[in-house]
Amino acid sequence: MARSSSGFVAGLTAAAVVAVGFLAYQASATAPADLSAKAKAPAASPSVPAPGGPRQPGRSALALPESSGKGVRVVYALSERRVWLVGAKDKVTRTFAVMPSTVNPPPGTYAVTSRSSTVAGSDGVQIEHVVRFANVGGVTIGFSAAVNGTLPTPDPARKTGGIRMKRADGDAMWLFATVNSKVVVVP
Known part of the structure; x- marks a missing residue:
């Protein structure tokens, strides 16, 4: 029993670390430099x-504005x-x-x-x-x-x-x- 619950706890810990890392990445991606x-x-x-x-005369709709x-x-x-x-x-x-x-x-x-x-x-x-x-x-x-x-x-x-x-x-x-x-x- 101790062996299986320690594996379970290790899995939960790994999942928590991944979740915190993801949230930290999201926070850093939304903050201005x-x-x-x-x-x-x-x-x-x-x-x-x-x-x-309005468009400039003779200019295509796809042309970059001058x-x-x-x-x-x-x-x-x-x-x-x-x-x-x-x-x-x-x-x-x-x-x-x-x-x-x-x-x-x-x-x-x-x-x-x-x-x-x-x-x-x-x-x-x-x-x-x-x-x-x-x-x-x-x-x-x-x-x-x-x-x-x-x-x-x-x-x-x-x-x-x-x-x-x-x-x-x-x-x-x-x-x-x-x-x-x-x-x-x-x-």
């Missing part, structure tokens, strides 16, 4: 963009509801449509402040590959993908900051946009 760092963002009121907003800056960056076009991952030499490595949140960041340049592998979204949906980069009126703004793969239109009565994308696009964003990566938001 520098707790005093804040995203550089101009003050503005939140708004929901109109779908398929006013999106230079260098390695994530570009988010509010009116087009589209993201571009831009690598070295201003080469677009991926572009995809997104579902905007009800609270949007004003146009400007930001930096990724924190990331989480999986959490519950502000709308209660389980999300993954969360890449946060702004805060508007107390609402944290970031890119994410719903674990269940859905892209529902957000409830306009709720203030949410999750810019949702398909899971494959979320995987690409997660690999591309690490803490301190540049995010450029254009109208």
Whole structure:
């Protein structure tokens, strides 16, 4: 009996160590690299963009907006509801449509402040590959993908900051946009 209960206790201890290690990893993944760092963002009121907003004449809907800056960056076009991952030499490595949140960041340049592998979204949906980069009126703004793969239109009565994308696009964003990566938001 002593032998089997000692094996049982050893198993419980190992399980507890694994659980604590997992929780410690989750906590470290959600904390910003520098707790005093804040995203550089101009003050503005939140708004929901109109779908398929204005484009530059003669420009394809998939073309990178000209006013999106230079260098390695994530570009988010509010009116087009589209993201571009831009690598070295201003080469677009991926572009995809997104579902905007009800609270949007004003146009400007930001930096990724924190990331989480999986959490519950502000709308209660389980999300993954969360890449946060702004805060508007107390609402944290970031890119994410719903674990269940859905892209529902957000409830306009709720203030949410999750810019949702398909899971494959979320995987690409997660690999591309690490803490301190540049995010450029254009109208």
